[in-house]
Amino acid sequence: MSTHCCCNGSTDNREAVMAAARAALTPEIVAFIETCRADEHPEGQLIRVLHKVQEHYGYLGQDQLNAVAQLLQVSTSKVTGVATFYHFFRTEPRGRYVISVCLGTACYVKGAERVSEKLSEELGIHFGETTKDGLFSLNATRCLGTCSLAPVVMVNDDVFGDMTPDKVPSLLEQYARKAQKESQQKEA
Amino acid sequence: MTAKVEKAYQKLLQDTLKRLQEREFGQAIRIQVGSATCENAAGAQQVWQEFEKNIRTSGRTDIRLHRVGCTGRCSCEPIVGVLIPGKMPVKYERVDAELAHRIFVEHVLNGNPLAAHVLDNAGDFNADWQIVVCDSRHCGACVNGSVAKVFRAALEEAELGPDRVRISEVGCLGFCSVPRPEGATTVLVRPSHTAYNVKTPEDARRIVREHLIGGHAVEDLRVTELPISLNYFDLYGDVAFFSSQNRIALRNAGIVDPENIDEYIRYNGFRALAMALMKGEPEWVIEQVKTSKLRGRGGGGFPTGQKWELTRKNVRDMCYIICNADEGDPGAFMDRSTLESDPFSVIEGMLIGGYAVGAKEGYFYVRAEYPLAIRRIEKALDQCRALGLLGKNILGSGFSMDIDIRLGAGAFVCGEETALIHSIMGKRGQPRIRPPFPAESGLWGKPTVINNVETFANVPAILTYGAEWFARVGTENSGGTKVFALAGKVNHTGLVEVPMGTTIREVVEKIGGGVPGGRTLKGVQTGGPAGGIIPAHLIDTPIDFDTLGKLGSIMGSGGMIVLDETDCMVDVAKFFMAFCQDESCGKCTPCREGTKRMLEILERITSGKGTLEDIDKLERLAQLVKHTSLCGLGRAAPNPVLSTLKYYREEYIAHVTERRCPARKCRALIHYEIDAAKCVGCTMCARNCPVSCISGTRKEPHVIDQNKCIKCGRCFEVCRFDAVARV
Numbered sequence: 028m029s030t031h032c033c034c035n036g037s038t039d040n041r042e043a044v045m046a047a048a049r050a051a052l053t054p055e056i057v058a059f060i061e062t063c064r065a066d067e068h069p070e071g072q073l074i075r076v077l078h079k080v081q082e083h084y085g086y087l088g089q090d091q092l093n094a095v096a097q098l099l100q101v102s103t104s105k106v107t108g109v110a111t112f113y114h115f116f117r118t119e120p121r122g123r124y125v126i127s128v129c130l131g132t133a134c135y136v137k138g139a140e141r142v143s144e145k146l147s148e149e150l151g152i153h154f155g156e157t158t159k160d161g162l163f164s165l166n167a168t169r170c171l172g173t174c175s176l177a178p179v180v181m182v183n184d185d186v187f188g189d190m191t192p193d194k195v196p197s198l199l200e201q202y203a204r205k206a207q208k209e210s211q212q213k214e215a
Numbered sequence: 216m217t218a219k220v221e222k223a224y225q226k227l228l229q230d231t232l233k234r235l236q237e238r239e240f241g242q243a244i245r246i247q248v249g250s251a252t253c254e255n256a257a258g259a260q261q262v263w264q265e266f267e268k269n270i271r272t273s274g275r276t277d278i279r280l281h282r283v284g285c286t287g288r289c290s291c292e293p294i295v296g297v298l299i300p301g302k303m304p305v306k307y308e309r310v311d312a313e314l315a316h317r318i319f320v321e322h323v324l325n326g327n328p329l330a331a332h333v334l335d336n337a338g339d340f341n342a343d344w345q346i347v348v349c350d351s352r353h354c355g356a357c358v359n360g361s362v363a364k365v366f367r368a369a370l371e372e373a374e375l376g377p378d379r380v381r382i383s384e385v386g387c388l389g390f391c392s393v394p395r396p397e398g399a400t401t402v403l404v405r406p407s408h409t410a411y412n413v414k415t416p417e418d419a420r421r422i423v424r425e426h427l428i429g430g431h432a433v434e435d436l437r438v439t440e441l442p443i444s445l446n447y448f449d450l451y452g453d454v455a456f457f458s459s460q461n462r463i464a465l466r467n468a469g470i471v472d473p474e475n476i477d478e479y480i481r482y483n484g485f486r487a488l489a490m491a492l493m494k495g496e497p498e499w500v501i502e503q504v505k506t507s508k509l510r511g512r513g514g515g516g517f518p519t520g521q522k523w524e525l526t527r528k529n530v531r532d533m534c535y536i537i538c539n540a541d542e543g544d545p546g547a548f549m550d551r552s553t554l555e556s557d558p559f560s561v562i563e564g565m566l567i568g569g570y571a572v573g574a575k576e577g578y579f580y581v582r583a584e585y586p587l588a589i590r591r592i593e594k595a596l597d598q599c600r601a602l603g604l605l606g607k608n609i610l611g612s613g614f615s616m617d618i619d620i621r622l623g624a625g626a627f628v629c630g631e632e633t634a635l636i637h638s639i640m641g642k643r644g645q646p647r648i649r650p651p652f653p654a655e656s657g658l659w660g661k662p663t664v665i666n667n668v669e670t671f672a673n674v675p676a677i678l679t680y681g682a683e684w685f686a687r688v689g690t691e692n693s694g695g696t697k698v699f700a701l702a703g704k705v706n707h708t709g710l711v712e713v714p715m716g717t718t719i720r721e722v723v724e725k726i727g728g729g730v731p732g733g734r735t736l737k738g739v740q741t742g743g744p745a746g747g748i749i750p751a752h753l754i755d756t757p758i759d760f761d762t763l764g765k766l767g768s769i770m771g772s773g774g775m776i777v778l779d780e781t782d783c784m785v786d787v788a789k790f791f792m793a794f795c796q797d798e799s800c801g802k803c804t805p806c807r808e809g810t811k812r813m814l815e816i817l818e819r820i821t822s823g824k825g826t827l828e829d830i831d832k833l834e835r836l837a838q839l840v841k842h843t844s845l846c847g848l849g850r851a852a853p854n855p856v857l858s859t860l861k862y863y864r865e866e867y868i869a870h871v872t873e874r875r876c877p878a879r880k881c882r883a884l885i886h887y888e889i890d891a892a893k894c895v896g897c898t899m900c901a902r903n904c905p906v907s908c909i910s911g912t913r914k915e916p917h918v919i920d921q922n923k924c925i926k927c928g929r930c931f932e933v934c935r936f937d938a939v940a941r942v
Contacts, residue, residue: 068659073641078583078622112643113624115583131545132740132776133702135790169625171584172548173253174702175289175709186256
């Protein structure tokens with residue numbers, strides 16, 4: 028019976044399927060999954076693999092999720108279940124700059140709500156959305172643990188403390204300019 | 216085996232001291248710069264670079280830059296310490312690159328501290344000496360207050376004024392951990408880093424005469440076993456924020472370089488592990504932890520020794536030890552700070568725990584949102600492996616254990632132990648029914664111990680400084696201290712470690728410096744979304760697992776958010792309910808549906824559409840969810856609602872019967888008006904209004920069109936004449 032079971036990877040097109048899965052990920056990630064396979068409990072490494080995939084691609088696309096499932100030999104439904112359960116994982120691409128508004132308690136009582144409203148208004152998007160030009164994504168985030176700087180906004184890895192609605196336009200402009208400058212440099 | 220371990224530990228120590236010697240640690244001038252996430256966000260990296268540049272260009276080779284973790288004085292970051300041998304250490308607050316340059320030129324090179332920028336305006340750096348004595352507030356183990364008096368008399372006799380020698384009475388110094396003659400008190404002399412046992416007035420006179428005047432330590436009075444807090448008070452003993460604390464879990468935070476194992480070893484690091492391995496009896500470790508009355512610091516408060524004992528009994532072939540560093544409570548950052556400032560103490564605690572229960576594998580389960588903490592743990596684990604403190608045959612004892620890191624992925628429910636185990640196994644982080652408890656069947660079906668970061672950080676201190684001492688620091692049922700993340704409407708936000716049994720008032724007013732802006736304290740929220748609110752009239756309650764539980768809140772992992780009169784309690788309850796509703800994993804109905812319905816009711820109430828019946832419904836639902844949910848998340852989710860209903864019911868009633876928000880916070884229930892008598896017609900509000908609903912001519916009172924107003928509050932903020940009122 029085991030010879031016909033696809034879970035054991037013994038169908039005719041196994042090689043083709045595996046090759047496609049490998050092609051959907053970077054060689055580093057494929058190699059990492061290989062090392063995980065040697066673990067006593069390979070499925071225990073699923074979240075770690077997804078972290079690596081998201082770190083590289085910025086989000087977890089369907090192709091990548093399928094490939095991870097195939098290579099780690101965990102069912103796609105389980106992989107998808109995990110990818111959609113945790114807040115940290117995204118299944119949609121995000122903007123170049125991800126603006127995360129901390130909605131921890133300290134930030135909340137110090138006016139984070141008004142900062143997010145201003146961001147929404149300026150960008151014309153809600154939480155979880157990305158601007159049409161692909162420049163900004165807006166996220167609400169769990170406490171960033173820098174409560175002394177409340178309210179806090181993070182743009183990619185940069186932390187901005189003591190935010191007020193007033194500071195929002197200049198903050199956005201700063202990054203828009205940065206993006207413009209970078210693309211000009213690229214062209215040059 | 217004992218001799219082997221002893222030998223291995225002594226070698227480790229000697230090698231470490233040699234390496235430190237090569238670095239001239241402790242001899243050169245040291246500039247300490249904080250380096251935790253919050254320090255970096257406040258600009259510590261730029262400060263570091265500025266000092267680097269300055270040292271290079273000065274051509275001096277006797278000045279070292281020293282990276283340390285976080286001291287917990289968050290609102291004053293970045294903090295820089297200047298340590299010149301033989302001089303009182305000076306700490307500066309809110310340093311930027313420009314100030315760093317001035318500190319370097321004026322203080323480091325020319326020896327003139329910049330008084331205006333000293334942390335909390337501490338003035339002791341002007342004195343030559345400082346004698347630090349314990350005021351014995353909590354345990355009474357030190358001779359009551361008399362030591363300070365004795366020293367004052369001795370100083371007067373020797374004609375040394377307060378400009379030369381200062382005496383500071385501080386909270387528990389932790390000096391009682393050191394064995395000493397009956398009736399003696401331990402004091403610390405700064406800046407020479409010397410601790411003495413003082414028994415008679417003559418002892419005090421000798422210290423003044425021989426040490427302070429003569430310049431030689433009084434060897435026969437000197438304490439050779441160094442007390443736990445010596446390093447901490449030597450560095451920070453002058454500032455009120457620090458001196459009222461008692462650092463055990465955070466004993467190295469802000470003192471050692473978190474990326475350098477040598478400094479940790481030098482400050483008694485891994486001595487507890489060596490002690491445990493030398494004894495060769497895991498039961499002894501468990502007995503010690505039980506005697507210490509250490510209770511789980513993650514919030515549950517389960518006795519740690521008992522948990523370890525239960526697990527040990529269940530072990531057949533394999534068992535695991537897990538450090539829960541999935542700190543998800545909004546407003547809590549104790550674990551992040553501990554891991555970023557002193558990861559080694561947590562690792563040592565895990566190793567000791569692993570040895571006690573018989574685990575060979577350990578896991579750090581860390582939030583992915585804490586990249587710096589993850590990096591530091593990785594580095595620390597590598598360094599431990601390189602020195603044979605992790606891996607096979609640790610310190611030649613035959614005991615082997617390794618630790619791996621697993622990242623969380625932003626699910627609050629993973630703080631619950633069965634959910635956390637599922638997450639480590641690569642599954643959706645959903646809890647399951649207990650029993651079986653993880654002590655019987657946990658990770659991969661094997662007995663598993665899960666403890667919080669702070670719990671593990673305490674363990675080495677218990678073995679090194681004594682379980683009885685640790686128990687004495689706390690209350691009857693709970694030994695040791697608790698770290699709180701103090702935030703919200705308080706002057707000094709930061710990390711605070713105080714003995715169990717300290718009152719909330721002491722933490723908020725004495726250490727936290729009270730509520731800013733002349734506003735009044737309304738309540739203190741403890742325990743995060745699972746906790747409750749303790750109203751202002753109960754802040755003299757001593758902090759303990761049991762006392763907070765009786766008030767309808769919980770200790771939780773240690774978040775402490777201070778709320779003032781401008782905070783609406785219904786709104787705060789709504790905030791936490793929104794959090795719990797969002798974080799509910801959806802497995803059990805009471806939590807999944809109950810939190811949603813409670814949130815809807817709270818939204819109705821805060822938007823002015825609630826009824827009295829809604830309040831009753833809310834209370835009934837809260838009780839139901841509390842009693843029928845599957846895991847801790849659901850069972851605790853109603854706490855903020857129930858505690859606010861208990862203490863602030865009149866606020867709920869005002870929202871539904873009078874359509875009024877007493878704190879003037881809920882937007883649907885307030886509006887803005889311009890007081891014609893106060894308005895001078897400066898047009899400021901009209902120019903700033905985003906919807907142009909304010910009209911009026913220059914130098915004439917303005918008017919708000921209530922139909923168009925979106926209640927953004929902009930006019931209220933910009934008015935310089937207090938003419939805009941929120942009503």
